[in-house]
Amino acid sequence: MTTQYHATRAGSRPPGRGPLLPIVLGLLLTWSAACAQAPQATTAPSTTLPDTQAAPGPTDTQAVPPSPTPPPQTTSTPVAIPGINAPVTIQGLQLQLSAAYTQDEYTLIVQTLSAALPESTLLVVEARGLSGDVGQAKAWSDNNEVWAADELGRTSPPYVTATGTLMGEENKIVWVFEVAEEAQALKLHLPEGNEIDLAPLLAGQATGEAPGTPVAVTGEAEPMLSENFADDLRRWRALYKKESVAVEDNRLSLTAFKSGEFIGVAYCSGTCGPYDDGYYFQADLSLGEESDATHGLVFGLQLNPQLPSQPPDYYLFEIEATQGLFQLLKLKANQWTTLVDWTKADAILPYPQANRLGVFVRQGRIDLYVNDSLVGNASDPQPFSGGRIGFKIAPGASVSARNALVYQGMPTLPLPQAACPNGAPPGAWALTVTNTSSAAVELVIDGESQVAQPGESVFYLAADVVHEIKVGTNTINFVSTACGSNSLTIP
Secondary structure, three states, rough: OOOOOOOOOOOOOOOOOOOOEEEEEEOOOEEEEOOOOOOOOOOOOOOOOOOOOOOOOOOOOOOOOOOOOOOOOOOOOOOOOOOOOOEEOOOOOOEEEEEEEEEEEEOOEEEEEEEEOOEEEEEEEEEEEEEEEOOHHHHHHHHOOOOOEEOOOEEOEEEEEEEEEEOOEEEEEEEEEEEEEEOOOOOOOOOOEEEEHHHHOOOOOOOOOOOOOOOOOOHHHHHHOEEEOOOOOOOOOEEOOOOEEEEEEOOEEEOOOOOOOOEEEEOOOOOOOEEOOEEEEEEEEEEEOOOOOOEEEEEEEOOOOOOOOOOOOOEEEEEEEOOEEEEEEEEEEEEEEEEEEEEEEOOOOOOOOOEEEEEEEEOEEEEEOOOOOEEEEEEEOOOOOEEEEEEEEEEEEEEEEEEEEEOOOOOOOOOOOOOOOOOOOOEEEEEEEEOOOOOOOEEOOEEEEEOOOOOOEEEEEEEOOOOEEEEEOOEEEOOOOOEEEEEEEOO
16 A cells, blocks of 8 residues: 655644644653544445344354365466456457356346256356457357357357346456256357367356456445444444444454354344345454464344354355465354355555455345455355344454445445544544744655644555654554554654
8 A cells, every 4th residue: 555645734723623732752752642534435324223132143152164265375377268267369359258157047137047958057158358349159059159068068058148238347258158967067159269168167167257357237326235333223232242342432342252262253143134146245354463364354244033053154255365375265064164265365455554355245145345346256156145244353362443334236336434523534544743943844754754744744654554754763663454543742
């Protein structure tokens, strides 16, 4: 994250800020750390929420699932698969597959398709045109240059081919084939002898979108949930009763008690869900201290009010920030299934920076986002139908969650962020430097020379990053969350 500096003279401090009380440090510098104030959410929640019945939680005797497999200590560079995690260019059209899955019915815009034969199912292949005319794909189908084939050599022409802006996504290509239910080793044949093995996408193991390319699909203008954790009216609770959950200081803090034994999960039991299919869930997560503890988003959480002792089911999108890795898991009947194995993503930021994680869930497909960049996706042939949301932390560690948002549909990223009350831009905090002398004083912030004029000057610094401030021979390190405040007094 690039540090940005902006100084204002005394008298131009944003309204609503009271005086900051310094603490003396030696004879030269005094400073004080004001309590950080988290940014306001895009749409502030009502101060009074309906008193709905809380979602049932597991009993105290509920078995905690085993910890997911930790990430490897080293990872090799993924092999480029043309058409899947590397684009392929055919007759001037550069495309990349984004999903492949089988299901009995498929709804394309307003048309619901189903297999015509009793022993058949639909194979849906989705792709994005990166350059060129996506209408070329329709011409390929019309000229019988596209088909799906299985391990027995059986071929199927496209049942339907659609191109253009589909379901709000631009430059999209959708092929729908009718294939035998028992078909395996399915491959997509395209012009000029291009053959793409669909197994990685069908198994949910491959990243089907170009990393760093957000999918712009417009959903609802306003979020269904805008949670800034100013209070606990929505009732965030511990899932397994072996973790602590606290909502204070505009954040949710989750701690798993015993190192190496039990994961910790916090979920919303009140007025936030369960959410139906086709939703986007996002939150900013940061660890309590530097470690390789895995942490992430819980979504699609299934709780049975009739059988409270039944183990909860859910999806887990988690990261390990020290190596920049992510994975997607499904928990069902206390057994983990890997949908996306540990994968490297450059978008993941190391401690102490926060990472914004997001998931978009639609018709069994799950898109994974880190800091507004699409890093991977998977298709679940037996998806959970909606569910509640929450957060996960590895055993013996702590994580903080801020700014949780849920949209119906996929919004355009990045989402707008409200300005901080102290005037700091999104993702920054305010350092107020008070120079009590009558002459300007030079100070060095992260190696860059700055000037503090007599009176007060305000510098806006990147949040969740340690900044080194030098004045003369004195050095102080500062770190604050977004919209926070710190002060430094120069006698």
